[in-house]
Amino acid sequence: MTTAQQLDERYGRARRGRLPWVIGGIIAVIVVVIAGWMTFSQSMNSVDADDLGFEVVDAHSVTVRFQVAGAQGKDLACAIEALDEEFGIVGWKIVEIPASEGHLQQLSAEVPTVAEATTGLVNSCWVA
Template structure:
């Protein structure tokens, strides 16, 4: 009578087939962990900004109020814009904001314009 071990050896059902699957599983887990860590690190250094409000003071300036969220203790640089009724840029300014201990902070800035503006907004922000 043929034993189970003899049948396994005859048809190649040995423990050696598991090794490639184990290696593939470990490599897949390592890749998932690496990509997850890269996402966490990139999110930790991102800056988001939200417009709170604006006031058109005259034909040559707009006051913009916004809040930004950035890593604590990081200097932040933002580009702010003033737009006209047709969404054309009539003024812009680069604002350097010193590091703050708070995760979210508010900031006010006056944007000089070359024509009458109808709105002011934050274009983008980044860690300086």
């Protein structure tokens, strides 16, 4: 006589335990924790820069005023660019900013140029 267990095994209806569901749940939790940590650590080192203005000093320099926010207590660096009327780069400078306890810093930098600039701006900033 054939039992129900023999029929289940013969036709592939064997009971599956909860182990695959438990393993899948653990993997899902690990993925969520890793993604959350990556997002948090990325935001801890983000630096925002805003242009406040520029002044063309002469044919060979421009002064750029800007502010940086974020990364409190860490040294920063910013790439400052001077552009001509066709938006070609005619000068650039890396400005190193020492750590500050304030969240927002307003700065200015004089950028030497190889031709007369028509604008100056902050290209990007990062934690040094």
